[in-house]
Amino acid sequence: MRTSGGRNIEDIETTLTDPVNSPFAPHAPPDVPLGCIDTERALPEGNGVLLNQAELIYYPEGGFAAWTVVFGAFCGLCGGVGTMNTMGVFQKHISQNQLHNYSDGDVGWIFGIYAFLSYACGLIVGPLFDKYNARWLIAAGGAGVSTAMFLAGSCQTYLHFMLVFGVLNGISTSLLFAPCFTVIGHWFNVRRGFATGLAALGGAVGGIIYPIVLQALIPRAGWAVATRALGFILAFLCSISCLLVRKRLPPMLNASVKLDLTILRKPTYAVAVAAVFMIECALFIPLTYMSSYATYMGFNDAFGSQLLIAINASSIFGRIIPGFFSDKLGRFNTMIFITSLMAISVLGIWLPVGNTKPGILTFAILFGFASGSGINLVPVCIGQLCRTEEYGKYYATCNTVVSIGLLIGIPTAGEIIKRSGGAYWGLIVFVGMSYVCGMIPLAVARIMAVGPRLKVIF
Numbered sequence: 001m002r003t004s005g006g007r008n009i010e011d012i013e014t015t016l017t018d019p020v021n022s023p024f025a026p027h028a029p030p031d032v033p034l035g036c037i038d039t040e041r042a043l044p045e046g047n048g049v050l051l052n053q054a055e056l057i058y059y060p061e062g063g064f065a066a067w068t069v070v071f072g073a074f075c076g077l078c079g080g081v082g083t084m085n086t087m088g089v090f091q092k093h094i095s096q097n098q099l100h101n102y103s104d105g106d107v108g109w110i111f112g113i114y115a116f117l118s119y120a121c122g123l124i125v126g127p128l129f130d131k132y133n134a135r136w137l138i139a140a141g142g143a144g145v146s147t148a149m150f151l152a153g154s155c156q157t158y159l160h161f162m163l164v165f166g167v168l169n170g171i172s173t174s175l176l177f178a179p180c181f182t183v184i185g186h187w188f189n190v191r192r193g194f195a196t197g198l199a200a201l202g203g204a205v206g207g208i209i210y211p212i213v214l215q216a217l218i219p220r221a222g223w224a225v226a227t228r229a230l231g232f233i234l235a236f237l238c239s240i241s242c243l244l245v246r247k248r249l250p251p252m253l254n255a256s257v258k259l260d261l262t263i264l265r266k267p268t269y270a271v272a273v274a275a276v277f278m279i280e281c282a283l284f285i286p287l288t289y290m291s292s293y294a295t296y297m298g299f300n301d302a303f304g305s306q307l308l309i310a311i312n313a314s315s316i317f318g319r320i321i322p323g324f325f326s327d328k329l330g331r332f333n334t335m336i337f338i339t340s341l342m343a344i345s346v347l348g349i350w351l352p353v354g355n356t357k358p359g360i361l362t363f364a365i366l367f368g369f370a371s372g373s374g375i376n377l378v379p380v381c382i383g384q385l386c387r388t389e390e391y392g393k394y395y396a397t398c399n400t401v402v403s404i405g406l407l408i409g410i411p412t413a414g415e416i417i418k419r420s421g422g423a424y425w426g427l428i429v430f431v432g433m434s435y436v437c438g439m440i441p442l443a444v445a446r447i448m449a450v451g452p453r454l455k456v457i458f
Contacts, residue, residue: 059189060248066187066195072244073180073199076138079145079237080176081375082206083169083230084118085287085315087111088308089211090165092291092301093223098156104292106158108414110166111288112407117170118177119280119403125178126396134179135242141179142238144172149231153224176238178396179245181379185391186248193331193380197323200376202237204319207287207312209233211305249388263397269385272445273398276378278438279339281405282431283371285413286346287311290364293424297355310364315372322373323380330457331384332446335377339439341370346432351425384458385449409434 060066095107129137148169155161180199188195210230217226264270287308294304318338326334345366353359379395386394413427420426450456 060187061189061191068244069183069187069246070195070199072241072246073183074202074205075237076142076176076180076202076241076245077199078202078206079142079234079241080118080173080180081200081203082210083145083149083234084115084173084284085203085207085312086210086214086308087114087284087288088291089214089305091288092295092304093214093218094161095292097223099158099161102158103414104289104417105411105414108288108411110158110161111284112410113162113166114170114173115284115410116403116407117167118173119399119406121171121174121400122178122396122403123400124396125174126182126392126394126399129179129182129247129392129396130390134183134245134247137175137179138238138242138245141172141175142235142242144175145169146231146235146238148172149227149234153227174399176241178392178399180241182392182395183245183247185379185383185388189388191327192383193323193326193334193377194320195323196380197319197373197376200319200323200372201316203375204312204315204372206237207315208309211308211312215302215305261397263386263394264401266385268445268448269382269394271441271448272381272385273401275438275440275442275445276382276398277402277405278434278441279342279374280378280402281409281438282413282434283374284406285409285427285431286350286367286371288410289413289417289424289427293354294360296422296424297360299357299360303357307360307364310361311368311371314365314368315375318369318372319376323376326377326380328457331377331381332442332449332458335374335381336439336442336446338370338373338377339435339442342367342374343432343435343439345370346428346435351428351432354424354428 091107091111094110095102095104099107125137148164151164151168152161155164180202181196184196184199185192210233213230213233214226217229264273290307290311291301291304294307295301322334322338345363349359349366350363354363378398382395382398383391413430416426416430417424446458450458
C-alpha cells in the first residue's frame with residue numbers, strides 16, 4: 001500500500017525516528033513497536049487530508065515522559081477549562097448580587113467575552129506554541145487566571161467584571177488552552193484520542209471542585225475570600241503544568257508566528273471548522289444558565305450547583321470512554337455520534353421533561369457525558385487534517401473561528417430568555433438545533449475526507 005507521496009507503508013514503518021535524539025533520524029530504534037504510525041487509517045489519494053504516515057515521525061505512545069506531559073496538561077486544563085465549566089455559579093451569583101440591576105443578556109456578555117477571548121487568542125497562541133517553548137505560554141496564562149480570580153473578589157461594577165473576568169481571564173485562559181491540548185499530539189498518534197481525553201479530565205475535575213469550593217465558602221466567608229481561595233488553587237495547578245508540559249518535536253523550518261488564515265481555503269478543514277462552530281456555539285450555554293434554570297423551575301440554590309457538578313462528573317466518563325474508542329472506531333465517526341447524542345439529550349430530554357427533578361438530572365448526566373467527549377474530540381479531529389508540527393496553528397485557527405460563536409452564543413441565549421418572558425424553552429430549542437446544525441457539516445467533512453463508506457475508520 002502506498003501513501004499519496006508514493007512511499008510504501010512498509011518502508012515508512014522501517015523509518016520511524018528516534019524521539020530523543022532527532023525526530024527525523026533515518027532509522028527507528030529496534031524496540032519500536034509496529035503501529036506507532038497509524039497505518040490502518042490510510043486515506044484515499046487526492047482528498048486533501050495530510051497523512052501522518054508521510055511525516056516519518058515516531059510517536060512514543062506512552063512511557064514516563066509522555067504520561068508526565070499528559071498530567072501536566074491535565075493540571076493546566078483544570079486551571080483554565082475548570083473555571084469555564086463553573087461559569088454557571090459565577091453567572092448566578094453576579095446576577096443576583098453585584099449586577100442585580102442588569103439583565104441576563106447584559107451579564108451574559110461578560111461570559112461571552114470570556115469564552116470568546118479564550119478561543120480567539122488562539123490565533124496568536126497556536127503559532128507561538130509551534131515556534132517557541134510551551135512553558136512560557138503556560139506560565140503567563142497561569143499568572144493571568146490566578147490574578148483574575150484574586151481581583152474578581154474586589155469587583156463591584158459591570159466594567160470591573162468585564163475587564164477582570166471577561167478580558168484578563170479570557171486572554172489568560174487561551175494561553176493555557178491551546179498548548180495543553182496540542183502538546184499531546186507531540187507524544188501520541190494512535191492513542192491520541194485517549195491521551196487527550198485524560199488531559200481534558202482536568203476541566204471536568206475543576207468543574208466539580210470549584211462549585212463545591214464556592215458553595216462552601218461564599219455563605220461562610222464571603223465572595224472575596226471564596227474567589228481568592230480559588231485563585232491560590234489555580235496558581236498551584238498552573239505551576240505544576242508549567243513544570244511538566246514540554247514539546248517533543250522541533251518547529252518546522254518555515255514555522256512562523258504570523259497569523260495564517262489561508263488554511264481555511266482547504267475544503268475539508270473549512271467544513272470541519274464550520275461544524276465545530278455550530279457545536280461549540282451552544283456548548284457552554286447549559287453550563288452558564290443551568291443554575292439560573294434550576295431557580296426558575298423552583299428548585300433550591302443547592303440543587304442548581306449540584307446539577308453543574310453532575311454535568312462535570314459525568315463528563316469525566318465522557319472524556320475517557322469515547323476518547324478510547326475513537327482511536328479504534330475513528331475520531332470523526334465518534335464525534336458525529338457524540339454530537340447526535342447531545343442533540344437528543346437537549347431536544348429529547350431537557351425540553352419535554354426538564355421541569356422535573358428526574359428529567360433534569362437525566363439530562364445533566366447524559367449531556368455531561370456527551371459534551372465532555374465533544375471538548376476533547378475536537379482537537380484530535382482537527383489533528384487528522386494537518387501535520388503534527390502545524391497542529392497548534394490548525395487547532396488555534398479553528399478555535400478563533402469558533403470563538404465568534406462563543407461570543408454571540410451566551411448573550412444570545414440570555415436575550416432569548418428575556419424575549420421569552422423569562423422562560424427557557426426558547427434557549428433549549430436554540431441549543432438543540434445548534435447541535436443538529438453542527439452534526440450535518442461534520443458528516444459532510446467526513447465524506448469529503450474518506451467518501452461515503454460507513455466502515456472506514458476516520
